[in-house]
Amino acid sequence: MALLELRRLNKHFGGLHVTNSVNLALETGEIHCLIGPNGAGKSTLFRLILGEYHPGSGDIYFAGENITALKSFARIHRGLSVKFQVPGVFKGLSARQNLEIALQSRHRGVALEQEIDRLLSFLGLEAEQGQTAGNLSHGQKQWLEIGMAISLKPRLLLLDEPTAGMSPEETHLTGEMVQRLNAEGMTVLAIEHDMAFVRQVARRVTVLHLGQVFAQGSIDQIIADERVAAIYLGQAHA
Amino acid sequence: MNRLLVLFRRLEGPQTIGRGPAFWTMFALVLLVACAFPLLTDGYTVGNTVYFFVWVFIALSLCLIWGYGGSLSFGQTAFFGIAGYGYGILTLNFGAAYGFTLIALLLAVGIAALFAMLLGYFMFFGRIAGVFLGIVTLAVTLTLERFMAQTAGPEWHIGVARLNGFNGMSAMPPLTIPWSGGDIVLFADVGLYYLVLGLLVLVYLGLRVLMNSAFGNVIVAIRENPERAEMLGYDVRKYQLVTFVIGAALAALSGVLYTAWGQYITPSSMGMTAAALPLIWVAVGGRSDLTSTLIGTLLVLAVFQALTIYGSQYALVFMGALLVLTVLIAPGGLVLAVMNQLSRLATRRIQGK
Numbered sequence: 001m002a003l004l005e006l007r008r009l010n011k012h013f014g015g016l017h018v019t020n021s022v023n024l025a026l027e028t029g030e031i032h033c034l035i036g037p038n039g040a041g042k043s044t045l046f047r048l049i050l051g052e053y054h055p056g057s058g059d060i061y062f063a064g065e066n067i068t069a070l071k072s073f074a075r076i077h078r079g080l081s082v083k084f085q086v087p088g089v090f091k092g093l094s095a096r097q098n099l100e101i102a103l104q105s106r107h108r109g110v111a112l113e114q115e116i117d118r119l120l121s122f123l124g125l126e127a128e129q130g131q132t133a134g135n136l137s138h139g140q141k142q143w144l145e146i147g148m149a150i151s152l153k154p155r156l157l158l159l160d161e162p163t164a165g166m167s168p169e170e171t172h173l174t175g176e177m178v179q180r181l182n183a184e185g186m187t188v189l190a191i192e193h194d195m196a197f198v199r200q201v202a203r204r205v206t207v208l209h210l211g212q213v214f215a216q217g218s219i220d221q222i223i224a225d226e227r228v229a230a231i232y233l234g235q236a237h238a
Numbered sequence: 239m240n241r242l243l244v245l246f247r248r249l250e251g252p253q254t255i256g257r258g259p260a261f262w263t264m265f266a267l268v269l270l271v272a273c274a275f276p277l278l279t280d281g282y283t284v285g286n287t288v289y290f291f292v293w294v295f296i297a298l299s300l301c302l303i304w305g306y307g308g309s310l311s312f313g314q315t316a317f318f319g320i321a322g323y324g325y326g327i328l329t330l331n332f333g334a335a336y337g338f339t340l341i342a343l344l345l346a347v348g349i350a351a352l353f354a355m356l357l358g359y360f361m362f363f364g365r366i367a368g369v370f371l372g373i374v375t376l377a378v379t380l381t382l383e384r385f386m387a388q389t390a391g392p393e394w395h396i397g398v399a400r401l402n403g404f405n406g407m408s409a410m411p412p413l414t415i416p417w418s419g420g421d422i423v424l425f426a427d428v429g430l431y432y433l434v435l436g437l438l439v440l441v442y443l444g445l446r447v448l449m450n451s452a453f454g455n456v457i458v459a460i461r462e463n464p465e466r467a468e469m470l471g472y473d474v475r476k477y478q479l480v481t482f483v484i485g486a487a488l489a490a491l492s493g494v495l496y497t498a499w500g501q502y503i504t505p506s507s508m509g510m511t512a513a514a515l516p517l518i519w520v521a522v523g524g525r526s527d528l529t530s531t532l533i534g535t536l537l538v539l540a541v542f543q544a545l546t547i548y549g550s551q552y553a554l555v556f557m558g559a560l561l562v563l564t565v566l567i568a569p570g571g572l573v574l575a576v577m578n579q580l581s582r583l584a585t586r587r588i589q590g591k
Contacts (some may be wrong), residue, residue: 050469052465071473072469073471073473075469075472076469081469084465084466088463088465089463090458090459090462092461093252094252097455101455101459101470102470104455105470105471105472109244148470152470152471172427182361184354194279222536
């Protein structure tokens with residue numbers, strides 16, 4: 001059964017049709033990458049899935065339940081979690097406190113402290129736990145936020161450009177982290193521009209263009225598709 | 239027993255400055271001096287100190303909503319006024335017998351909290367945030383002031399309590415504690431001093447526990463990044479509303495105690511100046527911490543009163559200058575900056591040894 005299913009999803013901003021009748025089904029346990037040129041509507045699609053935007057028409061199903069009308073926090077309770085494009089950490093608080101806030105609704109007391117320690121070591125941020133999150137390096141902020149997102153033990157993890165601004169080594173490590181999480185049973189939907197990352201993790205790739213699903217398939221199929229190359233080079237209208 | 243221990247542990251935490259034996263020894267010493275204070279000074283000074291203490295509750299309420307929660311509210315003054323008038327109307331109608339003034343205190347705070355719940359519901363669930371929250375709350379405050387100011391006519395009364403327009407209400411009974419040997423009337427003197435001091439300690443410690451709890455974590459998280467907080471599964475608007483109502487209740491407590499202290503309340507207590515002053519106390523003190531807010535408020539109030547006595551009109555100009563100075567030199571608050579400097583010196587000395 002599909003874990004996440006978008007059915008004929010539409011979103012307009014004034015005259016701009018940013019999401020145009022999008023159908024997308026995500027199987028349980030897969031790593032799915034969403035690619036497409038700037039302005040294709042990838043981040044908007046994420047915001048629709050998360051309930052930050054409400055669609056003009058169409059439905060969103062999660063684990064068989066229609067969640068189109070649910071508030072964002074309620075969708076999180078159902079098993080969704082997200083890492084934003086711009087690292088969304090609590091800048092003024094310590095790295096440790098950031099994780100505490102993410103974990104405190106699931107754990108208490110000693111168990112909470114242990115869980116924070118476990119996550120800090122998973123992220124390789126033990127030495128930085130006392131630092132203010134705003135002072136961490138860009139990559140560390142990205143990992144801290146991924147840590148907060150996965151601490152909810154989501155069924156579906158949404159990653160919006162998880163490797164943006166990372167070095168090739170950091171990108172590879174992030175890819176391994178995603179694969180490890182997937183092996184533990186987490187389904188992943190990632191927006192990503194870094195093709196090395198996409199090749200490393202994705203089983204299926206969906207290309208969005210002008211708010212529509214333009215192509216779908218394995219990474220090799222997508223790369224071989226001349227039409228996809230054309231839209232990236234800005235020749236789709238030609 | 240276990241639960242009590244958890245509460246005690248939460249008196250310290252990342253959200254509040256001050257930890258360890260040194261801080262709590264200092265706290266105990268200050269409390270001891272505060273307890274002995276009425277024995278060392280005259281009745282007027284005691285009454286005046288109560289006046290200062292009364293304002294600390296509204297300052298702490300602003301610290302909670304603005305400093306920790308990140309929402310600038312001018313509405314605290316409105317809740318102050320509603321509760322003040324509420325106490326006046328209730329006690330003028332039903333008197334002070336059988337400890338009714340204490341019930342009136344609770345009722346007046348409850349009425350203001352209910353009002354805050356309504357106002358807050360429409361603001362937070364209507365997604366009003368940032369500067370607009372300030373504008374809406376200021377509008378509510380000034381509307382209430384204007385409304386109360388035009389109630390001079392005899393037709394404006396609730397029961398036997400005349401609202402009296404700009405002159406305000408007066409002659410409501412002070413807080414009275416029923417006692418077997420005869421009621422204890424708490425005039426603005428030693429009796430009221432100990433009651434207000436007790437409440438102050440209770441509220442200060444209570445807020446420390448609250449801010450270092452899971453609830454406090456979420457409040458601070460919403461200040462830092464509301465979107466992230468929501469995406470961790472927190473119903474942001476509900477948390478904001480609860481914080482707003484707790485803050486309103488504290489501001490209302492200020493209002494009731496002020497009214498009971500001076501036995502009067504006027505519309506100007508909800509005016510522009512009255513709404514701006516708490517902001518200055520809290521900003522100068524350091525809005526992101528309870529202790530710096532408390533110390534800053536008492537300091538600025540004392541300086542303000544001295545200036546009012548000797549320099550009359552210039553006191554308000556000085557307040558404005560002080561606010562500008564704070565924003566330029568120490569945006570987080572002057573008292574907070576000094577406290578941070580002191581703790582840095584202390585740790586350096588310990589490490590030096």
